[in-house]
Amino acid sequence: MTSIPEQPVGPDLDELRKDIDELKNQPVEALIEPEPAELLENEPEPERTDAIGSEKWDEPGDVERTEV
Numbered sequence: 001m002t003s004i005p006e007q008p009v010g011p012d013l014d015e016l017r018k019d020i021d022e023l024k025n026q027p028v029e030a031l032i033e034p035e036p037a038e039l040l041e042n043e044p045e046p047e048r049t050d051a052i053g054s055e056k057w058d059e060p061g062d063v064e065r066t067e068v
Contacts, residue, residue: 023031
């Protein structure tokens with residue numbers, strides 16, 4: 001019967017250890033539900049909008065100003 005060493009060694013285990021270390025550095029959410037990099041790059045920036053109720057209803061639309 002052959003004995004199993006306490007710490008296995010071998011060139012293929014080094015690659016596996018690198019993969020495991022990379023996975024440990026990623027957040028759990030990214031592992032469960034990854035987002036494609038293309039979507040993150042093309043994600044639109046939010047734009048500022050006027051507050052609800054700030055419209056001037058007595059002015060025509062082309063002249064309307066929402067600032068006070």
